[in-house]
Amino acid sequence: MKICCLVKEVPDAAVQKRINPETKRLDRSGEKNLNPFDTHAIEAAMQLKEGGDVEVDEIVAVTMGPDSAVRALHKAVALGADRSLHLTDGALEGSDVAATGYALAKLLESESPDLVLLGQQSDDGECYTIGAVVADHLKMPSLTQVIKMDAAGGKLTLERQAEYGYDTVEVELPAVISVGDAINEPRYPSLKAIMGAKKKPLDTKSTADVGIEADRVGEGGSRTAVLEINPPPAKESGEIIEDEDTNETVEKIVAWLDERKLI
Amino acid sequence: MASAPSSVIKPDHAASRKHMIFTDEHEALRESMQAWVLKEVTPNRHDWEENYWPDSILKRAGDLGFLGLCFPEEYGGQGGDYYYSLVRAECLSYSGCGGLNMGFAVHTDMATPPIHLLGSEELKQRYLPASIAGDKISCLGITEPGAGSDVAGIRTTAIRDGDEYVINGSKTFITNAPRADYIVLVTKTDPEKGHDGITLFVVDLKDDDGNPVPGFSVSAELEKMGMHASDTGEIAFEDVRVPVENMLGEEGKGFYHISWELQGERLVAAAGCVSGAERMFERTLEYALEREAFGRPIGRFQAIRHKFAEMSTQIEAAKQFTYATARRFANGEYPVREISQAKLFTSRMICDVADECIQIHGGYGYMKEYEIERAYRDARLNRIGAGTDEIMLEVIGRSYGL
Numbered sequence: 001m002k003i004c005c006l007v008k009e010v011p012d013a014a015v016q017k018r019i020n021p022e023t024k025r026l027d028r029s030g031e032k033n034l035n036p037f038d039t040h041a042i043e044a045a046m047q048l049k050e051g052g053d054v055e056v057d058e059i060v061a062v063t064m065g066p067d068s069a070v071r072a073l074h075k076a077v078a079l080g081a082d083r084s085l086h087l088t089d090g091a092l093e094g095s096d097v098a099a100t101g102y103a104l105a106k107l108l109e110s111e112s113p114d115l116v117l118l119g120q121q122s123d124d125g126e127c128y129t130i131g132a133v134v135a136d137h138l139k140m141p142s143l144t145q146v147i148k149m150d151a152a153g154g155k156l157t158l159e160r161q162a163e164y165g166y167d168t169v170e171v172e173l174p175a176v177i178s179v180g181d182a183i184n185e186p187r188y189p190s191l192k193a194i195m196g197a198k199k200k201p202l203d204t205k206s207t208a209d210v211g212i213e214a215d216r217v218g219e220g221g222s223r224t225a226v227l228e229i230n231p232p233p234a235k236e237s238g239e240i241i242e243d244e245d246t247n248e249t250v251e252k253i254v255a256w257l258d259e260r261k262l263i
Numbered sequence: 264m265a266s267a268p269s270s271v272i273k274p275d276h277a278a279s280r281k282h283m284i285f286t287d288e289h290e291a292l293r294e295s296m297q298a299w300v301l302k303e304v305t306p307n308r309h310d311w312e313e314n315y316w317p318d319s320i321l322k323r324a325g326d327l328g329f330l331g332l333c334f335p336e337e338y339g340g341q342g343g344d345y346y347y348s349l350v351r352a353e354c355l356s357y358s359g360c361g362g363l364n365m366g367f368a369v370h371t372d373m374a375t376p377p378i379h380l381l382g383s384e385e386l387k388q389r390y391l392p393a394s395i396a397g398d399k400i401s402c403l404g405i406t407e408p409g410a411g412s413d414v415a416g417i418r419t420t421a422i423r424d425g426d427e428y429v430i431n432g433s434k435t436f437i438t439n440a441p442r443a444d445y446i447v448l449v450t451k452t453d454p455e456k457g458h459d460g461i462t463l464f465v466v467d468l469k470d471d472d473g474n475p476v477p478g479f480s481v482s483a484e485l486e487k488m489g490m491h492a493s494d495t496g497e498i499a500f501e502d503v504r505v506p507v508e509n510m511l512g513e514e515g516k517g518f519y520h521i522s523w524e525l526q527g528e529r530l531v532a533a534a535g536c537v538s539g540a541e542r543m544f545e546r547t548l549e550y551a552l553e554r555e556a557f558g559r560p561i562g563r564f565q566a567i568r569h570k571f572a573e574m575s576t577q578i579e580a581a582k583q584f585t586y587a588t589a590r591r592f593a594n595g596e597y598p599v600r601e602i603s604q605a606k607l608f609t610s611r612m613i614c615d616v617a618d619e620c621i622q623i624h625g626g627y628g629y630m631k632e633y634e635i636e637r638a639y640r641d642a643r644l645n646r647i648g649a650g651t652d653e654i655m656l657e658v659i660g661r662s663y664g665l
Binding site: 014015016030031033071074075078185188189190191192194195 | 275277278279287288291292294295296298299302327328329332336341342343347
């Protein structure tokens with residue numbers, strides 16, 4: 001079985017995120033790191049490999065991004081991936097979610113994975129959708145918000161975090177699965193793993209290498225356009241209930257919650 | 264930055280501050296180890312302050328490869344360069360537990376390096392892999408009740424008897440001693456001589472069943488001002504026998520061997536002071552931005568703002584000096600004068616920073632809950648341990664032929 005893990009380079013969590021008003025895109029200068037949610041996807045792949053219920057031949061870290069994204073791939077390999085694949089091309093710059101999903105799907109087609117794993121969201125764009133888009137192009141089932149995964153007999157049994165409680169579902173492979181951060185605790189890479197990461201194979205692909213149609217990617221190929229960017233409205237100041245008579249206070253709180261159908 | 268006209272350059276105080284001595288790999292290891300410290304060490308700090316850090320956390324660090332960062336792979340190490348010692352010390356500063364950082368440093372940076380540098384192949388094989396895995400805990404015995412700074416004045420003797428040496432004497436203020444499996448021990452093989460009578464040995468303190476070897480005892484577990492998470496012992500040797508093969512380096516050359524060991528120890532101590540001060544600074548900055556008095560956060564008063572400016576300048580100077588000296592040491596130089604200066608400067612600096620941080624916290628700084636008083640007590644040791652301020656001044660002053 002071959003597992004491909006989609007990973008993304010994002011601004012480091014410590015960096016204050018800013019929108020560049022000219023390009024209307026996220027300013028991605030400054031420190032970058034591997035999307036923390038993707039580390040859970042790699043760990044999930046490692047646990048399948050080490051669990052022994054299925055035979056995992058290799059785990060491939062896959063990304064699309066500028067040259068600097070190589071560092072995110074190195075980190076993915078330090079966390080356990082066997083090799084990595086980097087789709088990089090100026091033509092991809094400015095791709096929206098749909099265009100990115102298409103490009104990643106074309107890249108994944110070249111690998112024919114049995115399972116595609118990814119973090120449920122990126123720490124920068126936070127769209128939560130790329131898994132579904134990729135699955136659609138690959139014509140594979142898409143499962144999201146997965147927080148538990150067991151393998152047996154060519155099938156995976158998964159628990160999904162749903163709005164009310166959990167769904168337990170079974171899926172036949174191949175499939176695209178996005179995982180939540182509750183699924184596992186990513187391991188702490190050792191120095192040997194970190195130093196060894198640069199020595200593992202890394203293939204770089206252009207759009208032409210994997211048959212990506214130029215007019216379906218990049219800013220021009222994206223079907224959404226950002227027209228305007230505004231800060232979110234300021235939060236209204238809350239209502240303070242002074243506790244003079246506790247019974248009365250409780251009534252007020254209950255009434256307030258009831259009004260909003262919260263209880 | 265991107266939106267500013269190109270003629271306007273604004274400072275970006277959030278930009279990466281990675282120092283030139285560190286590579287991407289150092290930073291990746293830092294991220295890994297720091298995440299581990301924050302997740303598995305820091306939450307236990309209060310408990311360990313009362314009950315010492317447990318052996319299990321050393322074993323866990325060993326499993327993760329964090330104890331052998333700078334040791335070759337053939338002994339179970341990770342094969343990294345000297346700078347990983349600094350990274351390790353800096354990461355452990357996030358534990359909020361000075362005693363644990365010290366206990367680990369004794370093991371990884373003080374007791375085991377002499378075995379690696381001076382030990383026979385057999386000694387290396389016997390002690391290093393088990394120590395790097397966290398299965399054996401080590402300590403280093405220099406100071407005695409009657410001799411600390413005056414290493415040449417030690418009285419613990421190792422007298423040859425056939426294929427063995429017989430050890431008698433006592434050592435005090437020994438970090439990790441109550442639990443240690445073995446000690447790197449400074450002895451006199453020729454009591455008539457000063458410096459030239461000193462010899463190092465690796466001495467097992469426990470037998471295979473974990474009981475003290477015949478003649479060895481921990482005479483006292485010492486109570487300290489700070490570093491409460493660390494166990495400290497006064498220990499006694501009464502006719503403890505060690506085989507000749509357990510000698511480290513050459514007979515009579517122990518003073519020079521231990522002087523070499525102290526250089527690495529002092530540099531790591533300097534790095535520990537810098538990162539310890541940084542943690543106190545961060546904690547206090549957070550407090551100064553939250554705590555309001557006279558209608559605004561106290562950090563926005565000039566009197567307090569200037570305290571932070573002074574502290575950060577001292578910390579930064581100490582850091583740059585430590586890293587510059589570490590670079591020379593890592594490149595094979597032996598810059599004893601600068602290492603002594605770095606040790607002196609950073610030890611004083613962390614004590615000054617600790618004092619100011621308490622002051623900024625005011626009454627809360629004096630309370631245990633805010634943890635800054637613990638950092639203050641822990642920090643004070645730095646001006647004494649690994650060579651006092653006064654010894655550092657002597658080393659520096661004498662280096663000019665005075």
